[in-house]
Amino acid sequence: MLIGADPRTQWLQRAVECDQRGYVLTGRDLAAAKPPTRWPLARPPLFLETSLPGVFAAGDVRHRSVKRVASAVGEGAIAVQLAHEYLADQAT
Ligand SMILES: Cc1cc2nc3c(=O)[nH]c(=O)nc-3n(C[C@H](O)[C@H](O)[C@H](O)COP(=O)(O)OP(=O)(O)OC[C@H]3O[C@@H](n4cnc5c(N)ncnc54)[C@H](O)[C@@H]3O)c2cc1C
Secondary structure (H helix, E strand, O other): OOOOOOOOOOOOOOOOOEOOOOOEOOOHHHHHOOOOOOOOOOOOOOOOEOOOOOOEOOOOOEOOOOOOHHHHHHHHHHHHHHHHHHHHHHHO
16 A cells, blocks of 8 residues: 555646646756646746746655655755745846
8 A cells, every 4th residue: 555645736737837647847847848838937947946937846746856754854945945046036
């Protein structure tokens, strides 16, 4: 039996791009997606950035994440840093 392996992202899939299993696509996986994703900017998405610029995904819900506690916590910390970088860019 394998429990806890299905992302509950049905409500989210209208807002951000997900893979066929419902995991959220981020960063370079957005560029590699087939069919191409709806990324709207000229710059590439940041690591952990979803198809909605300035929205980041971390942990198990993210496509190709490691699915371990330590990596989810680490990605959460990185996502905070990336949000700061995104906001700083918006201000310039
Ligand atoms: C059976 C099992 C055993 C595991 N054993 C290990 C292990 O030994 N070691 C290890 O490192 N990892 C283990 N893992 C993996 C580990 O649990 C996950 O990698 C980690 O919990 C991911 O953290 P997360 O914050 O990304 O997601 P979660 O811990 O899944 O947290 C997501 C939270 O969001 C909530 N949520 C969902 N939808 C919504 C919504 N619409 N609105 C508000 N909240 C919402 C959920 O209720 C949940 O509390 C195991 C997982 C399972 C299922």
